[in-house]
Amino acid sequence: MSINRRFFIAGTGAVAATAITAASAHAQDVLQNILNSPRRGNWDDQFDARGSQQVARVASTLPIMSMETIMYTEQAIAQHNDLAAQGGWNLVPATKKLEIGVSDPDVVPLRQRLMISGDLPQSAGISPAFDTYVDAAVKRFQARHGLPEDGVMGEFSYKAMNIPVQTRLMQLQRNLQRLREESNKDYGGRYVLVNIPAANIEAVEGPRVVSRHTGIVGKIDRQTPILDSKINEIIINPYWHAPVSIVRKDIIPLMRKDPTYLERSKIKVFGPNQQEIDPSTIDWNTEEAARYLFRQEPGDINAMASVKINFPNSHAVYMHDTPQQSLFWNLMRFDSSGCVRVQNVRDLVTWILRDTPGWERANIERQMHSGENKPIPVSNPVPVHFKYISAWSTGNGVTHFRDDIYAMDGAAELQISTL
Template sequence: MSNKSGIVALSRRALLTGAAAAAGAVAIAGQAVAQTAIDELISAPKRGNWDDQFDAKASRTAAAVTSNTPMLSANNFIYIQQAITEYQAIVANGGWPQVTPSVKLKIGVIDPSVQQLRQRLMISGDLPRSAGMSNSFDSYVDGAVKRFQARHGLPQDGVLGEFTLKALNVPADTRLMQLNVNQQRLQAMMNKPLEQRYIVVNIPAAYVEAVENDRVALRNTAIVGRISRPSPTLDSKVSDVILNPYWTSPRSIVEKDIMPLMQKDPTYLARNSIRLIDAQGQEVAPETIDWFAPKAPNLMFRQDPGKINAMSSTKINFPSADAVYMHDTPTQGLFNKLMRFESSGCVRVQNVRDLVVWLLKNTPGWSRQEIERVIATRVNTPIPLADEVGVHWVYITAWSAKDNIVQFRDDIYAEDGNAQLALQTNIGVEKPAGSVEDDILPQ
């Protein structure tokens, strides 16, 4: 994957006025009363023999991991240097213990291995040392596990499942190596000036940041390229947004996927509104093509706009040597997956219309209402941007955007130089023809 060797460098708005504001004030007051009652219950002197092992305040006050400081920020270079210093000290002091439970650890469990877990979380700064040592998985430990999970891009359920346990047991010296590798990547990126407004796709983290004036305006979940068809790193500028885009299949998809599908089901193209277009712009009937021929026909495979379009409502265009882009998708359920390495190289964006509103906010005539109106027409509509917005796809598996909050992700494309960091390699293998991709249509 030579394209990696030169790596370079919110919430929704709600307007509450009038009666809505008054209603909100009443609701807040009600919540305050309810919280007071809960606090009184927690503080009651006689709550049972588990009192000394349970403190709900620990879960409620778990440190926030997210930050509105963008990943590509000069501040982050300072934070990652700070993290390297801290991890050097951890390694010099012997690292942290392996956690080897005989039962699944979660809140309420009492097991000797919880002491290992407590020590592990204390050393990495996820659990306050004042929590002490015991065999009890109490709410202090629950809050610490959730903080650890958030720092590693894992579901914050407080349970030591397979992926959480594997992440816990990556040795401290391996994490230090990962920080050093990513410091070099960030340093290379910082050598290039960034735009006032830009989009960052962090491929290993599978998320998108929209950045303005060095602050994160939006952060969206993404789906990126699987191991066999990786998303490239790149630096470009957004040229236009297309509402109701046509989808034109890459030649590789035609050969690897559509040809075998047509051999099995001659109605596949028609059912998915895909038309064959020749060099003169004329439509060609699918039944005139030999789908068992050694080579795919030299035709354009173009899908009409619509709900089943592979890019759904939106495509975000920018110049790219790899002909990749960002887009919507009809398969929204895939955003709920833990391992979002599903595409053929392009990047799907959850809540992409929020991102489009942000992209077009300086382009006259394109309010949220107008964008939604045009999407509803199903008419292909390209919109050139009026201002410059950069787009940067990066490969960063370790960073810190907040003091003492170090984030790690799996080295999904094996770029960091240690096989133990690519833990979740059971996903992203080559899929058979007909599988659902961002660049392939549902059957």
């Protein structure tokens, strides 16, 4: 975009201030309106399909790294600040599983909590019935918090829901600072964003996200780094070279338990002179193996599966496919050694190679099926950014929160998956 960023920030200031004032006035009325909300009568009166139609969609094509996101996040901060001043939202008893069809007194505080956060229309009223309105509202809440949208109140939904508004306000403020810092950088019109706490990847073109991909990022003790680089190479059917950290932490202990592990995993060992070494000649009771190169051959069980996405960086990390596709359905996707696994990676690779002659989707698929290793230089390297944004807003009352997996936001209760 050709608009000067600083000018844009100044130009949107008046608009943002007006919007924030309106949002604050609305927030000040929310709690009182909920307290005065009419109580519903019979359960049957509300068990219908209209509930899902009354809840705004959470999905958005707005990039996280945008001036609009900054403005909407400022509005969200104003709303949460006013809610905090009024005492915040109520706690929801986390004593039982609640789902559609249930009638239980605990649904009353659940309704109140969902109304305060804007997930349930106040017109839905207060009653003990977990009807279609509550079901849709819970799913909306779950979507905003990166949880499975099943409409069931379980452990992680309760934990996310019962974090105090003051803590959420602090989280928004910390992340607004990060967003503002990034606004001084020129991301260009086409880039890839890896949002680490969301375990999500955005392919951005101009003012919109053209595709989103579920990701798997680093464990707490093997964190995915924050970085900026450019994707300069795609490798189809890659060899996998095990980092020294994995050799020490994983391969050596596995070989001590199972001497056939390397053979079964199609991993070869090479010495400094590039000559292959017989694993049986290595003393696995020491760290001798850390001196050697471990290379896994291309194939179905390769740790990177069909694709590796390379970009220069000092952390030796990259993005890649995985043979363990079921991991993308896990609730907490913090399971790698620092690199980023990408769901539907072929769609992303096709987009990255769009301007590289001879590598349209059909040729990419053909090369993958060949099983042969093929490095492809990217004609126009695509910027890639690994960032840590755990709270932001996309407007229309939609504020997103994610697990503060690496404890960068300053409150232990935000590390939901480790509690």
